Amino acid sequence: MASSTSSPKGKPIEARSQRSQWSDRSFTWLTRILAFGVAAVLVFIGVQVAIDAMPAIRRYGLEFLVTSSWNPVDDAYGALPMIYGTLVSSLIALVLAVPIGVGTALFLSEDFLPRPVRTVLSFMVEMLAAIPSVVYGIWGIFVLIPFLDPIGGWLHQNLGWIPLFGTTYRGPGMLPAALVLTVMILPIITAIARDSLISLPPALRQAALGMGATRWTAIFRVLIPAAFSGIVGGTMLALGRAMGETMAVTMLIGNSNDLNVSILAPANTVASLLANQFAEAGDLQIAALMYAGLVLFGLTLVVNILAEMIVQRVNVYK
Amino acid sequence: MTATDYRSRADRARRAIAEQTSGPSYFDLFWTGVAGFFTLLALIPLVLVLVYVVIRGFSRLNWAAFTQLPPPPLAPDQGGFANALIGTLIMVGIGALVSVPFGVLAAIYLSEFSQGQVPRWIRFATNVLSGVPSILMGVFIYGLFVITTGTYSAVAGGFALGVLMLPIIVRTTDESLQIVPKQVRWAAIGMGASKFQTVLRVVLPAALPAIATGLTLAVARAAGETAPLLFTALFSQYWLDSLFQPTASLSVLVYNFATVPYEGQQRLAWAAALILVGIVLLTSILARWATRKQIY
Numbered sequence: 081m082a083s084s085t086s087s088p089k090g091k092p093i094e095a096r097s098q099r100s101q102w103s104d105r106s107f108t109w110l111t112r113i114l115a116f117g118v119a120a121v122l123v124f125i126g127v128q129v130a131i132d133a134m135p136a137i138r139r140y141g142l143e144f145l146v147t148s149s150w151n152p153v154d155d156a157y158g159a160l161p162m163i164y165g166t167l168v169s170s171l172i173a174l175v176l177a178v179p180i181g182v183g184t185a186l187f188l189s190e191d192f193l194p195r196p197v198r199t200v201l202s203f204m205v206e207m208l209a210a211i212p213s214v215v216y217g218i219w220g221i222f223v224l225i226p227f228l229d230p231i232g233g234w235l236h237q238n239l240g241w242i243p244l245f246g247t248t249y250r251g252p253g254m255l256p257a258a259l260v261l262t263v264m265i266l267p268i269i270t271a272i273a274r275d276s277l278i279s280l281p282p283a284l285r286q287a288a289l290g291m292g293a294t295r296w297t298a299i300f301r302v303l304i305p306a307a308f309s310g311i312v313g314g315t316m317l318a319l320g321r322a323m324g325e326t327m328a329v330t331m332l333i334g335n336s337n338d339l340n341v342s343i344l345a346p347a348n349t350v351a352s353l354l355a356n357q358f359a360e361a362g363d364l365q366i367a368a369l370m371y372a373g374l375v376l377f378g379l380t381l382v383v384n385i386l387a388e389m390i391v392q393r394v395n396v397y398k
Numbered sequence: 399m400t401a402t403d404y405r406s407r408a409d410r411a412r413r414a415i416a417e418q419t420s421g422p423s424y425f426d427l428f429w430t431g432v433a434g435f436f437t438l439l440a441l442i443p444l445v446l447v448l449v450y451v452v453i454r455g456f457s458r459l460n461w462a463a464f465t466q467l468p469p470p471p472l473a474p475d476q477g478g479f480a481n482a483l484i485g486t487l488i489m490v491g492i493g494a495l496v497s498v499p500f501g502v503l504a505a506i507y508l509s510e511f512s513q514g515q516v517p518r519w520i521r522f523a524t525n526v527l528s529g530v531p532s533i534l535m536g537v538f539i540y541g542l543f544v545i546t547t548g549t550y551s552a553v554a555g556g557f558a559l560g561v562l563m564l565p566i567i568v569r570t571t572d573e574s575l576q577i578v579p580k581q582v583r584w585a586a587i588g589m590g591a592s593k594f595q596t597v598l599r600v601v602l603p604a605a606l607p608a609i610a611t612g613l614t615l616a617v618a619r620a621a622g623e624t625a626p627l628l629f630t631a632l633f634s635q636y637w638l639d640s641l642f643q644p645t646a647s648l649s650v651l652v653y654n655f656a657t658v659p660y661e662g663q664q665r666l667a668w669a670a671a672l673i674l675v676g677i678v679l680l681t682s683i684l685a686r687w688a689t690r691k692q693i694y
Contacts, residue, residue, distance in 0.1 A: 111507035119523035183436030212622030324531020326625040384529035
């Protein structure tokens with residue numbers, strides 16, 4: 081090979097040395113192994129947690145998911161209240177955060193404000209995601225919970241006949257936890273909704289305006305439907321985050337292992353159960369906690385996979 | 399379709415336009431107001447959190463806060479979070495030491511050496527991994543590390559943070575490498591460089607500013623994380639003298655001291671929260687500023 085090729089000056093170009101070829105190949109292999117390693121970590125987490133949960137899975141089976149007792153003394157474990165709390169707190173947060181997030185995304189992707197102002201505001205919304213969870217927690221304990229005191233009292237007094245407000249407000253509970261979750265997932269929804277709105281072909285808007293649509297008719301009838309899958313993808317990602325959020329929730333939700341429909345009452349989520357009990361748990365309790373962790377892993381895995389599939393479709397469109 | 403059909407359609411369209419353009423559109427004004435209000439609503443929490451953290455935290459930031467051990471429950475305004483600061487630095491350092499080479503090399507494979515469906519699946523798995531709740535990283539490392547070594551430790555905490563950082567590092571490095579134009583690689587290969595040389599001497603240096611920014615952000619995020627440390631590093635009231643013993647961290651200190659009824663400890667928790675917010679906010683702003691100037 082080397083002898084058949086020659087440089088302009090006529091000297092033959094030497095073939096790459098053995099060492100260079102070997103270093104090339106081994107480097108490629110090293111990076112390949114590590115790349116597969118990243119994917120393997122995901123599997124490994126699931127497997128490791130499942131193995132450690134085995135004693136509890138064998139003992140309690142699927143009943144674990146529908147019983148509501150958490151009693152280390154009698155070794156009676158059921159995670160229904162926590163699974164319920166995880167889902168409900170996330171859903172409340174979503175219901176509040178989706179309109180606010182999409183509204184913000186629209187406001188920051190349209191030309192209501194000069195571009196530099198929009199850039200600064202977008203950055204500020206992103207900053208909401210950067211603030212550590214535990215800081216939201218301490219803020220919630222000392223600022224949000226006292227602030228909600230009159231509101232919670234009013235809700236119970238006037239709307240107490242609705243089961244959702246059926247208990248008195250005693251501070252830590254579902255309401256403050258869900259509100260802080262709302263703030264924490266807002267930036268995710270806003271960022272992805274804004275990205276998918278900005279990446280729409282300008283022709284769409286031009287066509288809508290050319291047809292005589294006003295700005296908001298164009299937004300509601302053309303832009304939002306076109307960006308819909310992006311918005312749904314962002315919402316799913318936010319749902320995954322909300323279900324796994326730990327510190328702020330555990331500091332605000334009151335960590336009660338009883339199932340209560342009222343959002344003014346203390347509740348619990350799987351993540352905050354883990355945060356609270358893990359460090360002081362005995363053998364079987366650890367297994368039960370691992371089982372609860374496995375449930376959380378499964379839930380967030382499904383939500384995240386769906387979200388990624390939707391978001392990837394959006395990126396292809398881009 | 400006949401000509402009259404077209405004409406009647408045009409008429410209808412004209413009428414619709416006339417309806418919408420006559421007078422100020424209250425419909426539009428209303429929705430603009432709603433969107434603006436929602437934006438305001440989204441920004442209020444940020445301002446409130448920052449204001450409270452600065453007000454409550456700043457007054458407690460004195461020399462002692464940075465140099466002394468955490469105070470006992472009933473000591474008003476004594477002590478500090480020095481051991482937690484050191485613990486956070488060490489564990490974030492261990493995490494970075496594990497995850498940076500791992501993540502950067504994996505990203506090099508994704509962006510430089512891979513073809514077909516494989517990189518798509520690995521990127522997918524990376525994104526899903528970054529969505530795994532951080533507390534489960536702690537559960538994972540507990541099962542893998544704390545049970546086998548028999549003790550809570552800085553190493554276990556560092557590994558948990560490393561797992562947390564890994565997908566962020568892979569993604570930002572992957573994206574940074576892809577921004578480097580194909581021509582740069584062709585030029586290097588054309589000069590006779592091997593793949594190894596092309597990547598390490600040409601592509602990686604070109605992408606380095608962007609990669610460094612991504613790594614800094616990942617490290618800052620990890621510094622603020624609490625959940626993975628709760629039952630891997632636990633907490634400690636004392637100085638760290640071995641990597642294999644329970645280790646304090648700023649974030650766990652905030653959690654522990656914010657949830658006790660002792661005012662001295664609560665005030666220290668606010669001060670530590672201010673440090674955490676400062677770290678994350680500063681790095682985010684610096685990163686934003688640094689990426690404004692892009693090389694390519």
